[in-house]
Amino acid sequence: VSDIFQLGQLDFDMSNKFLISNIHSYIPLKLWITKPENSMEHRKRVNEVLCKIKIRQYIVDKVEKFKRKYYHDDMLGVHVRGTDKKTEQQILNCIPIGVYIRKAEQAIKKYNLKKIYIASDTNEAIGKFIQHFGREKIVAYNCHRMNKYESPVCLPLSSMAGPLLGEEALIEAMLLSECKHFISSDSNMSSYPIYSNLDMTYDFISPYGGSRE
Numbered sequence: 001v002s003d004i005f006q007l008g009q010l011d012f013d014m015s016n017k018f019l020i021s022n023i024h025s026y027i028p029l030k031l032w033i034t035k036p037e038n039s040m041e042h043r044k045r046v047n048e049v050l051c052k053i054k055i056r057q058y059i060v061d062k063v064e065k066f067k068r069k070y071y072h073d074d075m076l077g078v079h080v081r082g083t084d085k086k087t088e089q090q091i092l093n094c095i096p097i098g099v100y101i102r103k104a105e106q107a108i109k110k111y112n113l114k115k116i117y118i119a120s121d122t123n124e125a126i127g128k129f130i131q132h133f134g135r136e137k138i139v140a141y142n143c144h145r146m147n148k149y150e151s152p153v154c155l156p157l158s159s160m161a162g163p164l165l166g167e168e169a170l171i172e173a174m175l176l177s178e179c180k181h182f183i184s185s186d187s188n189m190s191s192y193p194i195y196s197n198l199d200m201t202y203d204f205i206s207p208y209g210g211s212r213e
Helices: 036-050 057-070 097-111 123-133 163-176 188-196
Strands: 075-080 115-120 181-184 201-205
Touching: 036 188, 057 163, 075 097, 075 123, 075 163, 075 188, 097 123, 097 181, 097 201, 115 123, 115 163, 163 188, 181 188, 188 201
Parallel strands: 075 115, 075 181, 181 201
Antiparallel strands: none
């Protein structure tokens, strides 16, 4: 459901729409290739659209309840996208979980962050973060996930597919948007928090090597 940008007719005529069927074919929404000097203006324009979208109150209440129970003022948000992401990016393997962990270590020191909210489509990624940082430093929402990071099947195509996955994705995206700093690779789920929270600093990890703040 973070794929709210994937709405509209299945065509590539940019003159008659802002939201279209496939974010990866709509260059202005691809935040990870926007020039750094244009990034904030771009985020503000998309944020204006997001502010017009009304989220159901029961979902907002779930997010607020979770925040009150588990969140700290200085949160690091991390979105680790596994499973079929490698086929979408046409690479042999997903970005190693260790790359996200090293980037998280750097961000914690740089921004003096206290806890990590991690969102992922796999239990393996969550487990690796807990193993490295300790359970007391990791916050994660209880939702459906695939077990293996390199699983060839993604959640929407698994036996767990259904409306609840959309609700969980939206809740996770909203929770990520409440963090002070954000680390992710290029995905629709990763775009929402950065567009939603204009005060958030962020760092994209490239599947082809390197990163960009």
